[in-house]
Amino acid sequence: MPVGITLNVNGETHEIASDPETPLIYVLRNRLGLVGAKLGCGREQCGACAVLVDGEAVLSCVRAASEFEGNSIVTLEGLSDGDTLSDVQRIFVEESAAQCGYCTAGIIIAVTALLDCNPNPGKPEIQAALADHLCRCGCHGGVLKAVDRLIEGRATNG
């Protein structure tokens, strides 16, 4: 039976009637129309469904939406301010750090979470943050380069 769930997503509060077991990603995509997070496996194995939960990258394909009441959820859509992309989104565009783009959502979320808590991570930290994110097109090098460029740019610009 559907129950009432209150979710804070991208700064807005949503009251949703949902089956209490429905994983967060289905609520985000189908009820809120936020399709940034992608369903890749439904088993917390690929990382395509990552969203920010209180600033941390969390997979949304298994855990029920009802578990996230009281948390602040940010999806890919919530990273940009209107048409203004976040730094991480912008660097992915500038570096064309995607091919098909299906895994990109989760990777951008993971990089955002990493840089928010550690503005100057080394390669091992970056690789660790992305260890659970699969990419099949082989954009790994481009992604790592984009992250490096962003870190360098921030250092240069103070």
Next chain:
Amino acid sequence: MANLSLTNNPDLDDWLTIGADGRVAVRSGKVDIGQRISTAVAMLAAEELDVAIERIDVIEVATGRSPNEGLTSGSNSMQESGNAVRLAAATARHHLLGLAARALNVDIATLDVDDGLIQSRATNRSTTYWELAGGEALGIPIDPDVQVKAPEAHRIVGRHAATRNMDDIVSGRPYFVHDMTMPGMVHGRVVRPPHYHARLRSLDEAVTGRLAADGVGVVRDGSFLAVTAEDEYAAVKAAERLDAGADWQFGDGLEPQDVFTRLTENERVSLPVVDGVPQRQPVPELGDAPAAAAVTMTARYEKPYYMHASIGPSAALALYEGGKLSVWTHSQGVYILRASLADALDMPIENLTLTHVPGSGCYGHNGADDAALDAALVARARPGTPVLLKWTREDEHAWEPYGSCMVLQLRASLDSDGIVTNWSHETYSDTYNTRPRPGPEKIGAARLLATRHLADPLSAPIAQPVMVRHSGIHRNLDPLYNFADRRLVKNLVRNMPLRTSALRALGAYGNVFAIESFMDELAEATGQDPVDFRLRHLDDRRAVDVLKAAGQRMSQWGKAADGCGHGIAFAQYKNIQAYAAVGIEVEVTDDANVRLRRAVIAADAGQVVDPGGLTSQLEGGLIQAASWALYEEVRFERDGISSRDWDSYPILRFDNVPAIETVLLDRPDAPFLGAGEATAGPSGAAIANAVRRATGLTLRRLPLTPDALRAAALA
């Protein structure tokens, strides 16, 4: 060489429309699957028309609207669509300048174009493309001999361009077919049999009754089962409930077997290959090695079944209404699929419209076409209701057509000077060719998965050898090296256990892995440098250049440290497309893991249009091939495929990514050479060669897992 895309779609209006609104619509028949073909064709059109690239709209590919360019496959898109769009744009420019000269009453030679504004140096009067064409058809054929810009005049081609659609991708706007929605749309899921040979005996009516009571639609046609629900997660749960209520007749299941033994022992069709083309002739005997040979070596290489393993499971949206069917699909060939869907559904082809919408990267024939039929079958059972049907992770892993396992049996004899005099290479493989191309007896439909499960089923066709040059199994079987005596044999092996089709590079991955591993072993056995040894057997200057470029970069790496090794490999894709040499440095750790430290790619893809896109394809190919070489193998048992998720079918992760340097040898005066599959073969071989040099162990079966390395060390 004739460009079939142009031959089949000769009219300029097929390809290009100059709008009254200052925009240019470019219609390519090739779909963007992450390889950035839409960026490249936009660059070419903007270049030849002399308009800003921002004015170019690349129109989504759809039947009835786009030129029919067959499949987006085989690394052919630049050669086919790229050249066609370039000629279309150049023809349009020439035609519009002619119209402008008449309108302005000036000599055409006095006209300049700047972003669509046409000005005459003679009169200072001007007009624009948009005024002259104004969205009307131009009504002329493409001139295949039209003058295109000289490379030195290029201001877009060969330079950095923003990749199209990146903004949509990074900001999460609806972009993929998975993101589509329509009023009244329902979500569909299929319930597949446990394995290929299982069929539905019965459905528990209590289960179907409860599903119906919960508002779930059940579609059954023979052993084809699907559910629909307004809520997507309800559809996911309903599929699980329906599966639990299904009683399957298992039959004999999948016979557990050593596929590598079966490859050389099963019934097969054996054909000699000459100049890359299979011949309907007896296979010449291998015979004894020449008595004069200083060295003769044999080696047997093996690669397992691999998956496409798309990150997003296949999906399609279908709507059946008033006897007409619309399908939105990430297929690589909407015209081909339309014909085979029409056959599968017994519908007149003109009643079907297929539109390409991006999916997750496919790397060949994955589940896209099958999912389109699944969605169509469900939509036909729900007239008027749009059905968005998605496969699950398990559906994709267990049911996609895999890249075949292969055995490569090689023998070479060298003279006392260390030159190869005799070369024999036999390839054993199941087919790479089961795309749903339409044909007699519904052969295309029979290649769509669900038709095998219908109450009135079609049987999977028996594979026939493809006789086209460098196709499928024999792709890159014929080495580019100038060996005087070569015996090349293609063996299409029957009765193999798993469903197979085109996976990136097709047979070239196995063939090049074998050839280039063997070349390295021969070089080492005769005390020759691996680069020099290859150069001694190459006459093609462009091949020589990429090998030297890669070798030169590798020499800067210095001597490999303890536990590390350097490996190099080379191929020209299909012996006519992009040249690629790949160098790799690996470290083999104490726990027998192969770590990829760094890599160099040197590639010649002819004239470079989009250097970023090209680099991305070359590097992506290396990473995917590295993943195959180190981690991947489809496993199965009697009850079916056991590689059903990312734990049971691991792929390469961010923790084992080499630093890659890519050197593009631009040839501005040379034709485009397809590059999307060029690094796959060399990368696998370069890794195997590096591992051999790091460990002294010769492993000829992929993947090079820690278990395999340990077993080789103990042997």
